[in-house]
Amino acid sequence: MKDGMTIGDAAKASGVNAKLIRYYESIGLIPEAGRTASGYRVYSGTDVNVLRFVKRARTLGFGIERIQKLVGLWQDRTRCSSEVKRIALQHIDELEAKIAELQAMRDTLHELADACHGDERPECPILKDLSS
Amino acid sequence: MKDGMTIGDAAKASGVNAKLIRYYESIGLIPEAGRTASGYRVYSGTDVNVLRFVKRARTLGFGIERIQKLVGLWQDRTRCSSEVKRIALQHIDELEAKIAELQAMRDTLHELADACHGDERPECPILKDLSS
DNA sequence: TATGGGGCTTCCAACGATTGGAAGGTCAAG
DNA sequence: CTTGACCTTCCAATCGTTGGAAGCCCCATA
Structure with missing residues (x-):
């Protein structure tokens, strides 16, 4: 694994609780994480950036649904x-x-x-x- | 029954939804209502006053737990x-x-x-x- | 190599207050 | 007698987060 990290590492790096990361995945706010052979979730630096984006948006009081839209716009280079x-x-x-x-x-x-x-x-x- | 009314009547008189009245009863915020022979809840004017008190307190943002204390103080003549x-x-x-x-x-x-x-x-x- | 401890997995539940629905019983008017 | 409006209970969803239980995995140390 190049820069793959466990959910605990991603939690520390992003400031988002590991439980919350799983929850965000379960509701489709973030994509399903990759898995190791033994079933552990694997996260990249990019994934951590998304988590940080979500955390910051939550800090500003945005609801999950709206954050989903914002993430979509964030990743859309042709956005207005x-x-x-x-x-x-x-x-x-x-x-x-x-x-x-x-x-x-x-x-x-x-x-x-x-x-x-x-x-x-x-x-x-x-x-x-x-x-x- | 003198001034006994159904939960729907109590809801109209108090402004508290019938469903919510049942919920308030279930969590012990208000005492269990009396029942007719067929199982209908029966409310008195006093009960409606309590419901109005609760509704007003909710309007001011008080949580249920605190409202419970306030109701207790309200009904305690020796309160400070x-x-x-x-x-x-x-x-x-x-x-x-x-x-x-x-x-x-x-x-x-x-x-x-x-x-x-x-x-x-x-x-x-x-x-x-x-x-x- | 065995054992322990900590991290990972899933599932289930609770928070607070409210609302909704389903399935079934009751009441009153027509 | 039928119809419709009301009542009953039970269960579930909302929103975001946190907690626990049971069990598996990984690493370090004895």
Whole structure:
């Protein structure tokens, strides 16, 4: 084997857990790895690059399905950057929506917590709000 | 039955899906409902109030486990509001952390998308970042 | 060469909250 | 009596990740 490595080595090199690598393979996000005679998965430097790409994309919050598209575009020399940008903007929109949702929760809770004395008395605006 | 209603009625009255009501019962978030002779679950106005409390708490992003504590405090006349406030502040902290995480994703993506021409050319800073 | 330990394999399950479907029983109106 | 809307339970899928169990493989050391 030239630069073939085991799944553990690929995990260390890519930062993606070995279990997760198998999972990614099982759902078709990454191609099936080659195998040694005894059944061990074999990975190349190229495979590790793909794994790193996936990890970085996950860090940015992309879902698996979208990462699949991004990997496809990444490996397509004739891609249009507009296609990549479209996916990114779509993801940004979803992030914005989620952020707004969480901020609304936080703001409401903040108001309620501010109004709550937080002492030994049972009187509590937070519970009052929840039961209204 | 005085004000006994079916699970469908309770769902309409509380805004909590019938399936979800059964799920909440199965995990012990709400007590087991009474039953008619033929096995139908029976709900009272009090039960609906609990369901509404749960729904509102879910809307504010509280997890089931914490909602269980909140329901317990709600029904405990000798509670300290400090205990409720502590749970709320803890939840706010988690919301803040999640918001910050999503904002970091959004900001990074925003920069990358800004730098991307988004035309028919394959050159793409977004993919470049992901593969770095 | 035997033995041990660590890494590899597959399969199955759990997380949290929700939703969906299938198969079958019940109720009320027409 | 039939029809349709409701109810019941059980099982499965979602999303991404992690954990465990049982068993095989490989390498180093005694």
